[in-house]
Amino acid sequence: VARIGKILGIWTDVDISEDEYANVEWDGLGFGLVPTDYMYMNTCRGDQQFGEGQVSVFGNIQVSPSAGVLNYGQGLFEGTKAYRKENGHLLLFRPQENAIRMQIGAERMCMPSPSVDQFVDALKQTALANRRWVPPAGKGSLYLRPLLIGTGPVLGLAPAPEYTFLVYASPVANYFKEGTAPLNLYVEEEFDRASRRGTGSVKTISNYAPVLKAQMRAKTRGFSDVLYLDSATKKYVEEVSSCNIFIAKGKRITTPATNGTILAGITRKSVIEIAQDHGYEVEERGVAVDELAEADEVFCTGTAVGVAPVGTITYGAKRMEYKTGRATICQELHSTLSGIQTGTIQDNKGWVLEI
Numbered sequence: 001v002a003r004i005g006k007i008l009g010i011w012t013d014v015d016i017s018e019d020e021y022a023n024v025e026w027d028g029l030g031f032g033l034v035p036t037d038y039m040y041m042n043t044c045r046g047d048q049q050f051g052e053g054q055v056s057v058f059g060n061i062q063v064s065p066s067a068g069v070l071n072y073g074q075g076l077f078e079g080t081k082a083y084r085k086e087n088g089h090l091l092l093f094r095p096q097e098n099a100i101r102m103q104i105g106a107e108r109m110c111m112p113s114p115s116v117d118q119f120v121d122a123l124k125q126t127a128l129a130n131r132r133w134v135p136p137a138g139k140g141s142l143y144l145r146p147l148l149i150g151t152g153p154v155l156g157l158a159p160a161p162e163y164t165f166l167v168y169a170s171p172v173a174n175y176f177k178e179g180t181a182p183l184n185l186y187v188e189e190e191f192d193r194a195s196r197r198g199t200g201s202v203k204t205i206s207n208y209a210p211v212l213k214a215q216m217r218a219k220t221r222g223f224s225d226v227l228y229l230d231s232a233t234k235k236y237v238e239e240v241s242s243c244n245i246f247i248a249k250g251k252r253i254t255t256p257a258t259n260g261t262i263l264a265g266i267t268r269k270s271v272i273e274i275a276q277d278h279g280y281e282v283e284e285r286g287v288a289v290d291e292l293a294e295a296d297e298v299f300c301t302g303t304a305v306g307v308a309p310v311g312t313i314t315y316g317a318k319r320m321e322y323k324t325g326r327a328t329i330c331q332e333l334h335s336t337l338s339g340i341q342t343g344t345i346q347d348n349k350g351w352v353l354e355i
C-alpha cells in the first residue's frame with residue numbers, strides 16, 4: 001500500500017499491490033483506449049507557473065465551451081510508455097525528453113509548461129496509480145498520454161487565461177492493425193503535413209486532425225498509412241502521419257533531418273544512437289524521394305509505432321519493395337531498443353527510469 005496522491009481532493013492510500021492485474025484480455029490489445037483507474041491533473045493561470053498536481057479518478061473533464069483548446073486548438077500532447085519488467089518493476093523510457101519537448105512546444109504555442117521534474121513526477125504518479133493496467137512483460141505497455149491544453153475561456157483569438165496539464169493512460173500493444181507485419185505506405189502527393197516555419201516539429205494537437213483525410217484515403221485503398229513529402233519542393237521525404245522514417249542501404253542508415261517540419265521523435269533519436277553503437281553510419285539530411293528506389297530497407301519509428309518494418313512504398317505508378325523479417329537492420333534495432341525499454345538488455349545510457 002502506498003500513498004500516491006489525492007483522489008477527489010483527499011490524500012489517499014491506494015493499494016498498488018505488485019501482482020494484481022486489471023481484467024484485460026492482454027493478448028487482444030491493439031492501440032485503442034482502454035480506460036484505466038486514474039489520471040493526473042494540474043491547472044494553472046496563464047500568467048503563472050504550474051504548482052502541485054493531483055491524481056484523480058479517470059473520467060470526463062469539464063471545460064467551458066469557449067476553452068482555448070476547443071476553439072483555437074491551443075494544445076500539445078506527448079506520448080510515452082511504462083513497461084513491466086519480468087520482476088514486476090515498472091520502467092519509463094527517457095521521460096525527461098518528453099518533458100523538454102513539451103516545454104519547447106509550449107513556448108511555440110504561448111502556453112506555460114510544467115517543469116521537467118513536475119512532468120516526470122506526473123508520469124510516475126499516473127503509471128503507479130494505474131499499475132494493474134500495465135500489461136505483463138512481453139504483452140505490451142501502458143501508454144501514457146500527457147496533454148497540455150488551454151482550458152480557460154477565450155472568444156477573440158488570444159492565448160487562453162488558464163491551462164491544464166493532464167496525463168491519462170491506456171494499456172496498448174501494436175499500433176497498426178498489421179501488428180508486427182510490414183507496413184505498406186504510399187507517397188502522398190496531394191496533401192502536405194507541414195510547411196516551412198510552421199509547427200511541423202511541434203507536437204501540437206493541430207498537426208494531427210489535418211492528416212486524417214489522407215490517412216483514411218490510404219486505408220480505403222488498402223495501405224497502412226501515407227508518407228509525406230516536403231511542401232516546398234515535393235522532392236524530399238518527411239514523415240508518416242504518426243511516425244518518423246528511416247531508409248537503409250548497406251551499412252548506411254539515413255533519416256530526414258529535423259529542420260522544423262519534422263517531429264523530433266524520441267524513438268528516432270534513440271534508434272540513431274543505437275545504430276551508431278552497432279557500427280552503422282547514420283546520416284540526418286534531406287532524403288530525396290528518389291532514394292526510396294535504391295533502399296534495401298525502410299522502417300518507421302515512434303513511441304506508439306516502435307520500430308516498424310515497411311514492406312512496400314507506392315509512389316505514383318511505382319511500387320518499391322524492401323527486405324523485411326529476420327536478419328534485417330530494422331529487426332536488430334527493434335530488438336535492442338525494446339530490450340532496453342523492457343529491461344531485458346542492460347541500459348548503459350541512463351535512458352530507463354525504474355519507478
Ligand code: COI
Pocket residue numbers: 078079080241242243302303304305
Ligand atoms: C506517439 O507515437 O506516441 C504519438 O504521439 C503518435 C500518435 C499519433 C499516436
